[in-house]
Amino acid sequence: MITVALDLSCAICGHSRFTLPVGQDDGDSVHCANCTAYKCKAMDLERALMATLPPSMPAVPTSSGAAQAVPA
Numbered sequence: 001m002i003t004v005a006l007d008l009s010c011a012i013c014g015h016s017r018f019t020l021p022v023g024q025d026d027g028d029s030v031h032c033a034n035c036t037a038y039k040c041k042a043m044d045l046e047r048a049l050m051a052t053l054p055p056s057m058p059a060v061p062t063s064s065g066a067a068q069a070v071p072a
């Protein structure tokens with residue numbers, strides 16, 4: 001299990017930290033780190049987080065050459 005802060009809140013206590021499964025023994029459920037209430041399936045979590053993020057993430061950095069202009 002790992003505990004992470006997410007852009008989601010627990011329906012029971014409003015906490016925004018959740019435990020995520022990392023191994024097979026952890027199952028596939030995400031739980032509130034505060035009150036351990038069941039939140040959702042780990043698979044559904046990705047979808048839930050995607051919905052809170054802007055659709056286009058700047059994944060490709062801009063060319064470094066353009067930013068470093070040589071002074072005249």
Ligand SMILES: [Zn+2]
Pocket residue numbers: 010011012013014015032033034035036037
């Ligand atoms: Zn909770």
